[in-house]
Amino acid sequence: MRIEIVEEAIPADQIAAAMKAGADGAVCVFDGIVRDNTRGRKTLYLDYEAYRDMALSQMRALAEEAIAKYGVRDVALVHRLGRLMVGDTSVLIVVASAHRGAAFDACRWLIDTLKKTVPIWKKEQFEDGAVWADGEPFPEEIVPQSNGTGGQP
Amino acid sequence: MRIEIVEEAIPADQIAAAMKAGADGAVCVFDGIVRDNTRGRKTLYLDYEAYRDMALSQMRALAEEAIAKYGVRDVALVHRLGRLMVGDTSVLIVVASAHRGAAFDACRWLIDTLKKTVPIWKKEQFEDGAVWADGEPFPEEIVPQSNGTGGQP
C-alpha cells in the first residue's frame, strides 16, 4: 500500500510501474486532472488544502477497506495539495489485482468514496473571482444529523 | 484516437501522457498484464496472435462506439502480439473524459468487449505444456447460430 499526500507533481508512471507484481493480471489507474473549466467557466488554477493527518488516516482506511472488500492485491492512493494548474494530476489511484473486475470496482469505489469522506478541499480560481468548490454531501453516517443548528426543514 | 497493434513493449506512460487535454477531468487506464499463473498453473509466457487487419478495424470500431456511447473525449487502444513474459502489458486502454463516471464505464466496456469480439488469441506456455487459452464465447449476434455443424443440443 502506498498512501501519500504530496506538494509536488505526482510521479504517476513511477507509482504505477512500482505496483505491478507477478500475480497481477490487471492494473486499473484513475488519474484525476485539473480541467480547464467548471460548468463552462474558465478555470485558471485550483488551490487544494487538507486536514492532513486526518486525510492520510482516512486514505489509509479506504485503501485497507478496498483490499478487504474487493479482494484486490494492492492499492496506491496519492493526493496532491497546493496550487495546481490545468492538466495537473490532483489524485492518482492505482489498483493491482489478479482479475480486472475487482480492479475496476475497487478503483471506482476508492475515488467515489475519497471524494465524499477524505478531508480535502479546493478553491477554484476563475478569471473573475475565486470560490470554494461545492463539496459532495457527506454520507449520512458522517454528518451530525440533529446537530441543533437548524438542520433540514 | 490511437488504435495500434504492436510487437514491442507498449509505451504505457507515453500513451497516457499524450492523451490528456485541457477539457479532461479524468483519465482511466486499464493495463492488462501477463499473470504468473492460470488457475494455479505456473505460466512461463504467452504467445499472442491476431487476424491483424480485422482486429485493427474492430478495435477502431470499438473506440468509436465507446466515444459515441459514453460521451468520452478520446480513447487509446493498443494491443501487443508475439511472445509476452510475466509482467508484460498485453493490452493498454486509456480513456480521457471530462467526467470520471464516463471514463470508467467506457474503459470497462472496451476491455470487456475487446475480449469477446476482437480476433486475437493467445497460447499459454506452462512448465508442462502449452494450450490455446479458452476464449470467451462470442456474443450471440456474432456466432452463426444454426450453422449446420451440430450446434448446441
Added chain:
Amino acid sequence: MRVTVLFFGVLKEEFGGESEEMELPEGSTVGDLLQRYAARAASRPKLLQSLAVAVNREYAGVADILQQGDEVALLPPVSGGAR
C-alpha cells in the same frame, strides 16, 4: 475545559482563522459546540447544516462528549479529487 477548534475551507473565512481555543463546560457535546458556531454564523444558517465534525481526527456524532484538550475540526463538504 478547553478544546482547540480547527476551521477548513470556507469556514476559515467565515470564522476568521485556521483555529481557535474554546472554553466549554465539562460534559459539553459536539452538538453544544456546534450551537455556538451556529449562533456566530446566524446570517448564513446553511453553512453549518452540511458540515461534519471530527474529534481528534475521527468523524464524530453530535452526542459525543468532548474532553479537555480535544482537537475538534469543523469540516465543510469535502472536494478532493478532480471534478
Added chain:
Amino acid sequence: MRVTVLFFGVLKEEFGGESEEMELPEGSTVGDLLQRYAARAASRPKLLQSLAVAVNREYAGVADILQQGDEVALLPPVSGGAR
C-alpha cells in the same frame, strides 16, 4: 468459385495450416462452407460449434452468400487482453 479460408488459433493446428483455397459451387453460403469443415473435424464436433466466421474481415452470418475471391476466416473464441 474459389475462396481463401484462413485458420486461427487452435484451428490452425486442427486443419494443418494458416490458410487454404477452397472450391465451392456458385451461391454457396457461409453455412455450406462450415459443413465441409464440420465433416473434416468430425472427431471434435465441439471445435466448430463455438466459432465465428468473418468474410472479408467482417463478422458474417450462416446465410451470407460467398463470392469468388472472398477471404473467409474461421475464428475460435477470442482471447485477447489479459486474463
